[in-house]
Amino acid sequence: MEDILMSGATGILKKLVGVVSEDIGSALGVKDDLKKLQSTLEMILAVIADAEKRQEKEELVRLWLRRLKDIAYDADDVIDEFSYENMRRCDKKGSSKHKVFNLTASSSKLPLAFHLKMGKKIKEINKRLDEITKDMVRFQLEFTTPIPDGESTDQLDRQDTSHVNESEIVGREDDESRITKLLITHTTSSFSSSTSSPIPLSSSPTSSFVNPYQYSEHISVISIVGMGGLGKTTLAQLAYKNELVNKVFQLAMWVHVSEIFDIEIILVNIMESITKTKFHKPSNFHVLVNIVQKQLNGKRYLLVLDDLWNEDLEQWTSLMSVLLVGAPGSKILTTTRNSQVASVVRGSNPPYNLKQLEDDECWSIIQKKAFSPGGALDSPKMTDIGKEIAKKCCGLPLAAKFLGGLMRSNNKEKLGD
Numbered sequence: 001m002e003d004i005l006m007s008g009a010t011g012i013l014k015k016l017v018g019v020v021s022e023d024i025g026s027a028l029g030v031k032d033d034l035k036k037l038q039s040t041l042e043m044i045l046a047v048i049a050d051a052e053k054r055q056e057k058e059e060l061v062r063l064w065l066r067r068l069k070d071i072a073y074d075a076d077d078v079i080d081e082f083s084y085e086n087m088r089r090c091d092k093k094g095s096s097k098h099k100v101f102n103l104t105a106s107s108s109k110l111p112l113a114f115h116l117k118m119g120k121k122i123k124e125i126n127k128r129l130d131e132i133t134k135d136m137v138r139f140q141l142e143f144t145t146p147i148p149d150g151e152s153t154d155q156l157d158r159q160d161t162s163h164v165n166e167s168e169i170v171g172r173e174d175d176e177s178r179i180t181k182l183l184i185t186h187t188t189s190s191f192s193s194s195t196s197s198p199i200p201l202s203s204s205p206t207s208s209f210v211n212p213y214q215y216s217e218h219i220s221v222i223s224i225v226g227m228g229g230l231g232k233t234t235l236a237q238l239a240y241k242n243e244l245v246n247k248v249f250q251l252a253m254w255v256h257v258s259e260i261f262d263i264e265i266i267l268v269n270i271m272e273s274i275t276k277t278k279f280h281k282p283s284n285f286h287v288l289v290n291i292v293q294k295q296l297n298g299k300r301y302l303l304v305l306d307d308l309w310n311e312d313l314e315q316w317t318s319l320m321s322v323l324l325v326g327a328p329g330s331k332i333l334t335t336t337r338n339s340q341v342a343s344v345v346r347g348s349n350p351p352y353n354l355k356q357l358e359d360d361e362c363w364s365i366i367q368k369k370a371f372s373p374g375g376a377l378d379s380p381k382m383t384d385i386g387k388e389i390a391k392k393c394c395g396l397p398l399a400a401k402f403l404g405g406l407m408r409s410n411n412k413e414k415l416g417d
Contacts, residue, residue: 032385039406040132041129044129051064074125140229142228175235179224183245183333218324221333223349226354240304249301250299252301252304253301254273255305255306261310263315264285298326299330307335309336316344356395362391366386367383369400369407385407389403
């Protein structure tokens with residue numbers, strides 16, 4: 001089976017990362033290519049677990065793993081060739097009985113022609129890996145290993161919105177402004193026309209009878225759509241914490257849904273988000289519904305449903321039937337990577353398709369992470385390398401943060417000039 005074979009390829013990739021990083025600072029002629037190879041391999045290693053999990057159902061992912069396995073073995077052959085030629089030319093010593101790749105020794109003992117030959121092979125490996133990383137983004141493979149420096153990926157505790165550091169967010173100012181405007185604007189309509197206006201801050205949501213024809217939607221839904229690692233959750237968190245948004249809504253709740261759409265679990269999480277304490281689920285589902293509705297009844301609320309995967313309209317309708325007790329002007333903000341999900345939950349608001357960052361914005365994220373105090377050596381050469389790495393991020397902030405962390409974790413002896 002493919003997934004069993006990949007365990008061997010994964011071991012090779014990990015070995016290659018170790019070998020390349022060992023002597024990367026002293027390699028002759030191929031130093032920059034080896035740095036590029038190192039960063040690419042580390043990024044690929046971070047998504048292999050997700051790919052292996054998905055290959056049973058997704059043929060394209062299985063083929064991607066097969067291609068990666070072939071490249072891994074070819075790259076190992078290149079390293080073997082370097083090592084063999086080096087040992088062949090070295091004096092026979094005890095250590096030469098073992099397969100050891102040492103670029104320092106290679107640089108001083110191997111002829112220039114051999115280095116040019118190997119350099120060409122390494123460039124070819126990098127070119128093939130570039131295609132692998134492009135497909136990695138296209139298949140929306142998720143990072144499943146910790147980011148260096150003890151930080152974690154987007155899969156951390158997504159129920160918590162307090163860990164967002166706004167000073168570290170790059171390139172999302174306009175997106176935050178647009179989402180905030182959508183949240184604080186209430187769409188009204190009649191049979192013949194529709195207008196949008198800000199929700200009045202001082203009005204009481206229960207002060208007057210609500211004409212069912214006055215509003216196009218009692219509770220409106222806004223969906224942020226985009227591939228994994230694009231920053232949908234971060235954008236939702238920025239909007240959720242926005243001062244103006246907090247003034248508009250009487251109640252704000254955050255629930256991380258993920259792939260299992262269980263209405264009972266969602267309602268329990270809503271209660272825990274409201275009370276900020278552990279909620280003990282009642283044995284009767286109808287009792288749970290009554291408890292939730294009592295909290296929401298007549299209040300203008302904001303509910304964020306993060307990482308939504310459900311495409312079942314009937315299930316979504318069942319959840320909405322519980323939530324409709326909120327006051328007019330209440331909003332549900334969802335994040336999803338699936339446009340079909342956005343279609344299922346959509347009301348009058350079209351999905352907000354989040355765009356990828358520019359390369360210079362990815363570089364800004366990498367720069368902040370890599371060259372922070374105690375990190376990598378900030379030099380013109382390292383800047384050039386970092387900007388080249390930024391192009392590999394394919395506009396994904398999470399990839400930029402990950403690669404910036406990798407640069408930061410390498411000391412100046414490994415990555416310096």
